Amino acid sequence: MESVKSQTITAPSTQQVNGSKAVLEALVKEGVEYIFGYPGGAIMPIYDELYHYHDQLKHILTRHEQGATHAAQGYARASGRVGVCFATSGPGATNLITGIADAQIDSTPLVCITGQVAAHLLGTDAFQETDIIGISMPVTKWNFQITKASEIPGVLAKAFYIAKSGRPGPVLIDITKNAQFEEFDFSYEQCKGFRSYIPTPKLNFDQIDAAARVINAAEKPMLLLGQGVILAEAENELKAFIEKAHIPTAWTIMGLSALETTHELNVGMLGMHGNYGPNKLTNECDVLIAVGMRFDDRVTGDLKQYAKQATVVHIEIDNAEISKNVHAHYPVLGDAKEALTALLPVIEENNHEDWLNEFRAFAQTEYDKVIHDELNPESAELTMGEVIKFINEEVNNDAIIVTDVGQHQMVACRYAGFKQTKSSITSGGLGTMGFCLPAAIGAKMGAPDREVIAIIGDGGVQMTIQELGTILQTGVNVKVVILNNEFLGMVRQWQELFFDKRYSATEMINPDFMLLAKAYSIECEKVDERDKLRAAIHEMISHDGPYLLEVRVGKENNVFPMVPSGASVSDIILEKPQNI
């Protein structure tokens, strides 16, 4: 037997470290740049070690752990990389939950590391002990509690692999304090797979051929793209595909920016506040090709009246999504990029000009009845749409637009122009108010060369407004636009339309946002007149640093078109019904 000494000499890749250092080494090995987090007792050993890592890992101290998760989400969505969060046990960990749930439903890769009480205290109701593994289980792609330092490298490698592979999602790793202190022989190897997990199913070429046959035979094909296209980095393949087969293409808000706004085949937004044409014509197309989207109820309206006439081709990486909501006659299970690459040579060149003209005709109707007035209003009150229009002009359709949840979100998604992918960041599946401000901070860190503009309602901004402190401390160059209607606008719109205008708990008495911005040393401006709007936006974009612009918009403006909830997509309305 060789001596222990000679063994350590012949194994140069291992080193004696404590668990905390192992965590940070693992992050470095995974190429992590940023950690969004907040310290506390149970994670102090890791933070102590972080003190020595300032040149390799940038830690952003958000003002709330929820902000840390949203910032990590913004970072992940803008950069295509894994977002990383740190939080302490108990309340630190539970504060992560909203962001984790948001990341789970919107398929955003996160690795969240929480401190936990020492292993011998588990289950004793120790100070700041909470069962975060149990709490986070239904909203994580995977979670794991580490109680021994030696588990750290293997588990973290798995965490990163799971978070980013296949359909991405959030992973939570809970590390007891004793494991953070414990010394062990560290070596790190990235995870390349394990037996119970097949992230990317192998393409079945029979499915490809069958799908190609129906697509080739289609006379009125329509394609719906979702975030799966962005996550698979399949934007070019998608474009080549739709151009070759000449297929009108609509998007979910999670798929927004995968196809540039001005593309001839881009027929607009699906769903409740989407465009008129794609909603109407969903119920007239003969072949519906869904790529990397999951037929959320905000997209489909009443399923019993959704695309019943169409033959559905569903290209999707997650087997559980196929035929979950809408029956797929021709499923294609696999990665969107691989599937579209395989389809491209077997689909035929085609021309669907007449069919495309049907979309154009609906677009014209929508323009005349809704868009023209939204973008060029005659009333004195400012509209949300004109704010977005001026932003488009100012940034030449080329900024990352981060939105919160509500009317402003729908308006921004409808009217913002995009040239590049990964440029629209919003909370789609969970609809989390408070997402935007921290997500914008993270997005700027994930895409430092891009202009990042946060569009937020006066309600949502106050849910995570403390992150102005993160802007102050980091100086991160984000532009924050508050569209202030002094209402929880979207809820008020529903109250107006469906609850006889009973404005129950939706009116907001707001703080002076200018004073707030000043308190955080953030340049700011407030606009309530049309004449000054363009100049104010220009000033905001030209300013070299963070900026807060408050725009007073009409208090009771509504977002149209609208698919009333429970109605069919083709019953989309362009204006307030007469009887209301």
Added chain:
Amino acid sequence: MSRLTISIFSESRAGILNKVSSAFSRRKINILSLTASECEVEGIFRYTLLVEDDESKIRKMVLQLEKQVEVVKAFYHFEEELVSQELALFKIPTSSMTNGNAEKIIREHNARFLTIEQDYAVVEKTGFRAEIQALFDELAPLGILEYASSGRVSISKPETNIQSYFNQEVLGEKISRRISI
């Protein structure tokens, strides 16, 4: 509504059962019975659950379960696709054998005594639910002191076993066989 048996094969780790049961409770699917055991593949656990619900709902849930990182494979089967058995134990007063005809009933039902003590006896019956119920009904008038039964254990008739899945799909890893319990 169909009576369906769900088989879930997963890595054995604390917390999996939690995931499995929350998948059911989230959809308000009532679990009629649940059994967990090792299976023929080392380190893989097998959960067998009996439910009564719409097939389409169960199909979707099974896919959601299969998506869980530690779950290797999940199936659902109709009654005719399975061979399944349950096991029940009855504690009956010893007096019921002298005063009544417990012994004869037990013989007729192909059940057997596991132990006979001065005051009580323990009887084991393996079979279908209906057979166990029939024995219960006959013993009840004689007095049942305690009764416990397992969930169903089942083996599917079709070729969808976990071993074949492993042979095709898994990273060329060698699977060590073991006798299942």
